[in-house]
Amino acid sequence: MTGQGVPATDNSLRSRASIDRDLRxxxxxxxxxxxxxxxxxxxxxxxxxxxxxxxxxxxAGLLTEMEDRLDIVIEDDDVDGEMLETYGGLLAFTEAKVAES
Structure with missing residues (x-):
């Protein structure tokens, strides 16, 4: 279970607000x-x-913690300067990863 009460294995139920809250x-x-x-x-x-x-x-610590708490997998090829440049970029990246899992 994540801290928000949504099973980590069922990311399809996660709302944008929930992902935003967890990422913050x-x-x-x-x-x-x-x-x-x-x-x-x-x-x-x-x-x-x-x-x-x-x-x-x-x-490295941030990405590892994101994987653990959001039940996502972040490949080395996924990481670039654009996704870490702004909070909006990181949130969009995280939402896409959650949707994939």
């Missing part, structure tokens, strides 16, 4: 960001290269 919590937990700061993220909020906490080492 993962960013807080992995990067040690303040919840209020992350709650203010919009689609254009810069991530990699904009948040000092999100360096190359943190990216």
């Amino acid at each position: 919590q993962i960013l807080c937990d992995v990067l040690g960001l303040d919840t209020d700061e992350v709650d203010d993220f919009d689609a254009d909020t810069g991530l990699f290269g904009h948040l000092p906490e999100l360096d190359s080492m943190a990216v």
Whole structure:
């Protein structure tokens, strides 16, 4: 079960709001960001290269935590600068991965 009460193995039932909420919590937990700061993220909020906490080492931890909590698989080929550039890009990537699983 995920923290939102939806079985992790049935991602087809996950709403965009649920994915958004989980992704924000993962960013807080992995990067040690303040919840209020992350709650203010919009689609254009810069991530990699904009948040000092999100360096190359943190990216690996972030992706691993996303896989674990959202029951998705992220291949090395999936990871590029565009998906980590903004919160909107990361959310869109995550939604697509959840839909695939």
